[in-house]
Amino acid sequence: MSxxxxxxxxxxxxxxxxxxATGETLYMTLITAVVAGILGMIIGVGLxxxxxxxxxxxxxxxxxxxxxxxxxxxxxxxxxxxxxxPLTRVIVGTAIGTTAAIVPxxxxxxPFYARxxxxxxxxxDHGVIEAAESVGSGPMGIIFRVYLKExxxxxxxxxxxxLISLIDLTAMAGAIGGGxxxxxxxxxxxxxxxxxxxxxxxLIILVIVFAIQLVxxxxxxxVDHTA
Amino acid sequence: MTNEAIIELKNIDVTFHNKGxxxxxxxxxSLTVNRGDIYGVVGYSGAGKSTLVRVINRLQPPTAGTVVxxxxxxxxxxxxxxxxxxxxIGMIFQHFNLxxxxxxADNVGYPLRFRLSKxxxxxxxxxxxxxxxxxEKANDYPAQLSGGQKQRVAIARALANDPEILISDEATSALxxxxxxxxxxxxxxxxxxxxxxxxxxxxxxxxxxxxxxxxAVMESGxxxxxGDLVSIFSRPQKPLTRDxxxxxxxxxxxxxxxxxxxxxxxxxxxxxxxxxxxxxASTDAPLITELYKRYDVVSNILYGNVEILQDTPLGNxxxxxxxxxxxxxxxxxxxxxxxxxxxxxxPTDSEVA
Numbered sequence: 001m002s003x004x005x006x007x008x009x010x011x012x013x014x015x016x017x018x019x020x021a022t023g024e025t026l027y028m029t030l031i032t033a034v035v036a037g038i039l040g041m042i043i044g045v046g047l048x049x050x051x052x053x054x055x056x057x058x059x060x061x062x063x064x065x066x067x068x069x070x071x072x073x074x075x076x077x078x079x080x081x082x083x084x085x086p087l088t089r090v091i092v093g094t095a096i097g098t099t100a101a102i103v104p105x106x107x108x109x110x111p112f113y114a115r116x117x118x119x120x121x122x123x124x125d126h127g128v129i130e131a132a133e134s135v136g137s138g139p140m141g142i143i144f145r146v147y148l149k150e151x152x153x154x155x156x157x158x159x160x161x162x163l164i165s166l167i168d169l170t171a172m173a174g175a176i177g178g179g180x181x182x183x184x185x186x187x188x189x190x191x192x193x194x195x196x197x198x199x200x201x202x203l204i205i206l207v208i209v210f211a212i213q214l215v216x217x218x219x220x221x222x223v224d225h226t227a
Numbered sequence: 228m229t230n231e232a233i234i235e236l237k238n239i240d241v242t243f244h245n246k247g248x249x250x251x252x253x254x255x256x257s258l259t260v261n262r263g264d265i266y267g268v269v270g271y272s273g274a275g276k277s278t279l280v281r282v283i284n285r286l287q288p289p290t291a292g293t294v295v296x297x298x299x300x301x302x303x304x305x306x307x308x309x310x311x312x313x314x315x316i317g318m319i320f321q322h323f324n325l326x327x328x329x330x331x332a333d334n335v336g337y338p339l340r341f342r343l344s345k346x347x348x349x350x351x352x353x354x355x356x357x358x359x360x361x362x363e364k365a366n367d368y369p370a371q372l373s374g375g376q377k378q379r380v381a382i383a384r385a386l387a388n389d390p391e392i393l394i395s396d397e398a399t400s401a402l403x404x405x406x407x408x409x410x411x412x413x414x415x416x417x418x419x420x421x422x423x424x425x426x427x428x429x430x431x432x433x434x435x436x437x438x439x440x441x442x443a444v445m446e447s448g449x450x451x452x453x454g455d456l457v458s459i460f461s462r463p464q465k466p467l468t469r470d471x472x473x474x475x476x477x478x479x480x481x482x483x484x485x486x487x488x489x490x491x492x493x494x495x496x497x498x499x500x501x502x503x504x505x506x507x508a509s510t511d512a513p514l515i516t517e518l519y520k521r522y523d524v525v526s527n528i529l530y531g532n533v534e535i536l537q538d539t540p541l542g543n544x545x546x547x548x549x550x551x552x553x554x555x556x557x558x559x560x561x562x563x564x565x566x567x568x569x570x571x572x573x574p575t576d577s578e579v580a
Binding site for chain 1: 284286306307310311313314316317318320322324325326327328329337338340368369370381384385387388
């Protein structure tokens with residue numbers, strides 16, 4: 001490990017900090033992915049089925065979902081972190097710390113995921129929906145057995161994209177004491193001029209991102225039978 | 228082919244509003260299909276035929292009118308009852324509409340989930356695939372199949388619920404002629420063996436000619452002519468119907484060629500270009516010989532075509548008749564008395580009867 005000590009003189013002494021920061025990043029990513037995943041999926045499916053011409057067309061619900069998604073996506077994440085602090089306090093009891101960061105992360109990524117899901121499901125051929133209707137499928141059957149099944153490969157690809165942008169967002173969590181690799185890179189590496197710490201934090205994030213991309217691509221290819 | 232109505236559409240109107248524009252896709256159309264019919268609905272695209280048949284299973288709710296299928300008023304059913312009613316109305320589409328993410332067996336078994344146990348479902352799917360001749364493709368995905376095979380899968384899926392009616396919405400329009408024939412043959416077999424009532428929408432009169440017993444012609448949202456196949460083919464009333472039929476019998480193409488060579492024919496006073504049309508028994512008489520024997524009229528056949536529609540022969544001949552003018556008159560009278568329709572053609576006419 002001598003080459004490591006040579007190129008990363010500061011980082012090599014901070015093993016436990018890196019382990020903790022990586023843990024925090026993965027923790028924030030994972031919990032947010034589950035919560036925002038469920039929320040985004042519900043909103044995305046809601047948008048698809050209530051849109052004009054959808055199987056449960058409903059202008060009011062569609063417009064409410066649509067406006068919420070647009071509004072949340074318009075707020076810069078760093079500002080969102082601060083703005084929703086009171087809400088965060090109500091939900092998790094505190095406005096600072098890793099768990100507290102999850103609330104703005106969910107609000108920041110769920111609308112993004114909802115749009116991705118909407119786009120993925122919009123690719124499902126309307127004729128296939130019609131065929132399912134013609135054999136007597138109801139709205140639930142069409143959502144679960146046609147939309148989510150036929151759109152699965154695209155859903156996986158969208159999920160990968162959302163996960164990667166989520167990791168991007170967790171890097172900002174340091175602003176409210178959320179910790180994580182981003183925090184380590186900026187508040188330690190950058191502030192103390194310990195460039196090797198910044199670079200190592202970045203490399204770890206890259207590894208995580210590549211791993212997600214790889215697994216996602218493999219899964220998407222496995223469920224995709226279009227060609 | 229009983230006279231029991233299975234589909235009754237009455238005074239159907241379908242109006243679309245799009246960006247301030249109103250489109251009357253279907254205008255006051257009534258249509259009755261009897262059990263066991265293969266009913267063809269022909270028309271050019273945009274005539275409203277797809278919209279009309281989508282009203283049958285309420286994929287397209289009509290603006291006005293009543294729809295009764297199998298004695299059930301389709302327009303006043305609860306969503307649950309409508310879904311149950313739809314299981315008895317199978318439908319196939321121009322672009323097959325199979326699910327790419329499911330195997331052939333899963334596509335066919337899709338309607339049966341929650342209705343049959345796994346074992347019964349597998350048996351039923353195997354039986355359906357055998358019926359359409361695709362047993363060995365059960366575990367393939369749609370992307371691996373040809374167009375004709377995909378349509379067979381779609382037919383098997385449409386039959387999974389044991390429907391009494393099958394709606395075919397331009398189902399052969401994306402297929403080559405040979406595959407089209409085999410799909411039509413399959414539909415005819417299902418009609419015969421399962422007593423399936425078929426409503427066939429198409430823009431190709433050839434398809435209608437091959438399997439339908441009744442036909443309706445649609446133009447700009449209205450049915451302009453309808454009847455049983457043989458009478459529509461032998462006595463079309465409307466120009467559009469004639470146009471469809473002439474295309475199907477290829478007589479248009481034949482005439483075009485004949486007219487191009489008309490000058491080469493050098494017709495004089497003693498010669499006439501005529502089209503002879505005959506239906507059924509009158510085809511049996513040796514007409515050409517008879518004309519020569521009785522009136523010294525020589526007929527030179529330029530084009531001939533016999534269609535067998537619903538076991539009734541329907542013939543078309545284009546001939547140049549040569550003889551003395553008064554003998555020619557007598558010959559034509561003889562033809563008319565024998566039930567043969569005569570049309571005198573002039574090479575300058577672009578229209579044919």
